[in-house]
Amino acid sequence: MKNYSIAKSRRIRSTPYTSRIEKQGVTAYTVYNHMLLPAAFGSIEESCEHLKKNVQIWDVAAERQVQISGPDSGKLVQLMTCRDLSKSKIGRCYYCPLIDDNGNLVNDPVILKLAEDKWWISIADSDVIFFAKGLAAGNQFNVKIFEPEVDIIAIQGPKSFDLMEKVFGKTIKELKFFGFDYFDYKGVEHLIARSGWSKQGGFEVYVENTESGLDLYDYFFQIGQEFNVKPGCPNLIERIESGLLSYGNDFDNNDNPFECGFDKYVNLDTDAVFLGKEKLKKIESEGVKRKLMGVHIETNYISLTGSLDIMSDDGKIMGNLRSACYSPYFKKVIGIAMINEPFCKASETGKLEIEGKIFALKVCDLPFI
Ligand code: THG
Numbered sequence: 001m002k003n004y005s006i007a008k009s010r011r012i013r014s015t016p017y018t019s020r021i022e023k024q025g026v027t028a029y030t031v032y033n034h035m036l037l038p039a040a041f042g043s044i045e046e047s048c049e050h051l052k053k054n055v056q057i058w059d060v061a062a063e064r065q066v067q068i069s070g071p072d073s074g075k076l077v078q079l080m081t082c083r084d085l086s087k088s089k090i091g092r093c094y095y096c097p098l099i100d101d102n103g104n105l106v107n108d109p110v111i112l113k114l115a116e117d118k119w120w121i122s123i124a125d126s127d128v129i130f131f132a133k134g135l136a137a138g139n140q141f142n143v144k145i146f147e148p149e150v151d152i153i154a155i156q157g158p159k160s161f162d163l164m165e166k167v168f169g170k171t172i173k174e175l176k177f178f179g180f181d182y183f184d185y186k187g188v189e190h191l192i193a194r195s196g197w198s199k200q201g202g203f204e205v206y207v208e209n210t211e212s213g214l215d216l217y218d219y220f221f222q223i224g225q226e227f228n229v230k231p232g233c234p235n236l237i238e239r240i241e242s243g244l245l246s247y248g249n250d251f252d253n254n255d256n257p258f259e260c261g262f263d264k265y266v267n268l269d270t271d272a273v274f275l276g277k278e279k280l281k282k283i284e285s286e287g288v289k290r291k292l293m294g295v296h297i298e299t300n301y302i303s304l305t306g307s308l309d310i311m312s313d314d315g316k317i318m319g320n321l322r323s324a325c326y327s328p329y330f331k332k333v334i335g336i337a338m339i340n341e342p343f344c345k346a347s348e349t350g351k352l353e354i355e356g357k358i359f360a361l362k363v364c365d366l367p368f369i
Contacts, residue, residue, distance in 0.1 A: 012036060015061035016151055016210045017217055024231040032062035032125045038233035045328050047230075048237040051200055055159035056232030057220050060197070060204070061151035066109075066121040066129050072141035077111060077119050079135055079274050080128075082257060084267035088113050093178040093193050097257045097265050098128065103279030104253050105260065106131055108245065110195060112180060112206075120150070120206070124247035135275075149208065153217055156202035159227040164203055166223055167216070168192070172203070180206075185219075188212035197234045199242035199367075236325045240334055243294070243367025250292060250322045250336045256280070258288045259338065261366065290319065291344040294364040297333040297352060300326055310337055310350050310361065318343045318350045327368075333359075334368055 006012065006029055013035040021038055028040035038059055041047060050056065068076055078085050081096040088094060090113050098106040098121075107128050112120040121128055129147060136143050155164060164172045168183040172192065175181060180193035188209050196202040207213030221229060245251060251260045257280070258266070268281050295310070307320040317340070324335030343350070348363040 006031065006036070008036075015059055016207075016214060017059035017061065017153070020214075020217060021059050021231055026231070026233075033064045033123060035062040035064065037062035039236075041231055041233065044236055045326070047232055048235050048328070050228075050230055051157050051198060051232060051235055051238055053158065054228040054230065055155060055157040055163050055202075055224065056230050057217065057224075058154040058156060058196075058231075058233050059151075060154045060234065063122050063124075063152050063197075065148055065150045065206070066123055066132055066145065067119070067148045068121065068132060068143055068145050069115075069118040070141075070143040071117060072136075072139075072143050073117050073119055075273075076132065076136055076139075076141050076143050077121070078272055079139070080106070080121075080132065081111070082267065082274055082276065082280060083265045084270045084272040085111070085113075086270065086272055090115060091180055093122075093180060093195055095178075095265060097260075097262045098131070099257065099274065099276040099280065100131075100253065101275050101279070103256050103276040103283055105247070105251055105255055105257060105262075106253060108247050108251075108262070110178075110193075112191075112193070120148075122152070126247060126253075149210070151207045151210065151213060153205045153207060153213060154196045154202060155205070155220065156196045156198045156232070157200045159229075160200075160202040163220065163224050163227045163229060164192075167219065175203070185212060185216050190216070197244055198238050199244065199369075200238065236323070237327055240323055240325055240336060241327060241329060241367070241369045243336075245292070245336070246323065251338075255338070256283055256288070258283055259290055260292050290338050290340045292322075292366065293319075293337055293339045293344055293346075294366045294368050295321065295324075295335045295337045295339075295361045296330065296364060297324065297335060297359050297361045299333050299354070299359045300331075302326065302333045302335070302354065304335075308352060308354070310339070310352055312343060312348075312350050318348075321352065329369065336366065337363075339363055
């Protein structure tokens with residue numbers, strides 16, 4: 001095994017929590033929105049088990065906000081997404097595919113409506129801010145666009161509800177999924193949403209007051225022993241099993257929302273004005289020729305860099321594997337793959353060549369669990 005680390009520099013930003021997670025034993029990072037995003041604290045199998053039963057605190061500051069405010073902010077936000085936001089409410093989060101003029105995906109953020117004229121786009125790993133600024137300039141929109149100093153701490157896992165109640169009181173448990181509100185911690189108000197990049201339940205604290213956020217981060221560990229709290233991060237195994245998609249890994253700007261199973265977030269029959277709408281209508285009427293699907297692979301180990309071709313039993317290219325991991329639950333490797341017609345249906349079989357060895361695989365629907 002080679003042993004190297006990411007050389008840090010101004011281009012690869014630390015977060016306010018970096019020194020803390022380094023003391024707590026972070027063992028791998030990825031870079032996301034030009035910022036460090038922890039990827040492992042030791043074994044990801046053990047972290048996955050722990051996340052499913054307990055509660056973890058995640059430094060997900062790399063989920064950056066693009067703030068759009070001003071009289072035309074609603075128009076600009078709608079122009080970027082194919083999800084109709086005309087009935088959106090203040091205090092709610094919306095999972096929204098962002099689409100370009102070709103009908104292809106640009107990002108898949110969570111959008112928070114803070115006020116009629118103030119929005120946060122909580123982005124995945126692509127430079128949405130330049131896309132937004134370009135559209136605003138081209139359309140002469142009256143808006144202000146910038147990246148505010150907001151660093152998210154996620155509290156994830158089944159015991160997150162009791163831990164959060166211990167810090168913020170009973171009312172935090174009344175937050176509905178993808179709702180947000182403001183909660184007091186030692187005299188400082190924090191925006192907290194019931195959301196997060198796991199299917200184990202939890203919250204996200206959008207920290208604007210860094211000093212208070214650091215104190216809160218430490219406090220979770222001080223009072224969380226009874227819930228077996230541990231530091232963690234988005235977990236590759238849990239998110240693949242749950243079918244939570246990752247921009248840049250499972251899909252990117254070469255893919256459209258129908259290919260990625262985002263159909264329920266594509267509203268083509270309303271008056272909403274957005275980029276790529278006519279293209280998406282055409283794609284929908286013609287039907288897609290490939291789809292993101294799950295695959296079960298008959299091996300116990302995989303290390304993916306880039307994507308790998310999947311072959312059909314009679315030697316045709318069936319698709320490509322975009323993410324994969326060993327799942328202790330299925331006791332084999334599972335992955336997310338873009339599968340071409342006529343192979344995109346559950347129980348189609350194929351094979352994969354890894355380092356000269358051939359492994360059998362089977363297509364399945366997402367999510368796995
Ligand atoms: N939280 C916040 N910002 C983020 C993420 C996050 N930005 C980057 C990345 N994650 C964006 N991608 C996703 C993908 C899935 C979900 C959230 C963000 C998600 N999906 C739910 C599901 O699929 O069940 C619910 C979607 C829905 O409303 O139906 O939670 O995690 N702040």
